[in-house]
Amino acid sequence: MRKNIYSFFENMSINSVNFLTWTSAIIAALLALTTIIFSQFNERLIQKISDLTKEIEVYISDVNHDRQIINQKINEIIYLLSNQAVYKLTLFFFFLISYLSGLLWTASGIGYIIDQPDGSLGDIIIISFSTFGISTAFFVLPIILIKFNKNSILKVDNKSRLKFSDIIKYFNSITRVSIENIIKEYIQPTINIKLSYSGACGISLKQEIPISKISYILEFVSANNIKQIIKITNNSAEKYNEYMIKPLNKNENNFEGLFDLIRESTHQYLYVYKMDKKELVASFTMDFSINSDNELVIKINKKFKTTPDIQIIDILSSNKWMHIFSEERPNKYKLVQKK
Known part of the structure; x- marks a missing residue:
């Protein structure tokens, strides 16, 4: 050689x-x-x-x-x-x-x-x-x-995405802002749920600042303690993302009952998780800014401190699921992102 x-x-x-x-x-x-x-x-x-x-x-x-x-x-x-x-x-x-x-x-x-x-x-x-x-x-x-x-003030990855932890660091480099205020006042996540005439149901997530590596878990609680839990994990570089609800039971194609359960809920909560560590960073109560027969718009109201239920912890490890918890048994639906 x-x-x-x-x-x-x-x-x-x-x-x-x-x-x-x-x-x-x-x-x-x-x-x-x-x-x-x-x-x-x-x-x-x-x-x-x-x-x-x-x-x-x-x-x-x-x-x-x-x-x-x-x-x-x-x-x-x-x-x-x-x-x-x-x-x-x-x-x-x-x-x-x-x-x-x-x-x-x-x-x-x-x-x-x-x-x-x-x-x-x-x-x-x-x-x-x-x-x-x-x-x-x-x-x-x-x-x-x-x-x-190498040392950019904000780190954007090769897919033009900004991590939640990086936007926190950016605000802290300017002034001291709480994580709750960054989410509520600047990122401003808004959930829109629409029911079509055919009974199909779609969910959209809008953020004023595009953030990835973050999960929004919404909990809707009815008067008789039936819970609807929706998890949306965002890894997109877009500020607006749409999802369709798909049942595990292929025979089910009408979501009017599911939509009504959410619309008639008495309490609405939001849990925000940082997904790189699966860490709860903030929790809020939410309100309906629009509540009609075919459209719901849910926005953050105010922060609150609570320990999430075991159901919230369980759904954190799932893959874009929507769960309906009742006294009998949970029903599961999959969220499929629109391209």
């Missing part, structure tokens, strides 16, 4: 080194241009996000601030950070070409030294350090560019 490697370098001619020199001039120019574009892109991005954050700080410091304006600015930051598909593709291309060039120059430097058995010590030193210098430049430059967006 060692003999084959030595033979590879020994048989390398000056022609390959010359060709590498010619192509490297073009590659170096392209990499330099890409570096300039990266630098300008990141400078504008960082400056814009910094300006938006300062504006948010000013609005929050005002006691009578408009929360919708703050939400708009946070959504603008998320958009700026998520609009990086071309940037990431270019970075991958830059990384690939730069490392390939570094490997080629390292190989050509070794081959050039081996091909000069009668070369002086000075020649060997100059060739060695020149090869080390140009190879290091090709290897280190991509690492520097990768770190440009």
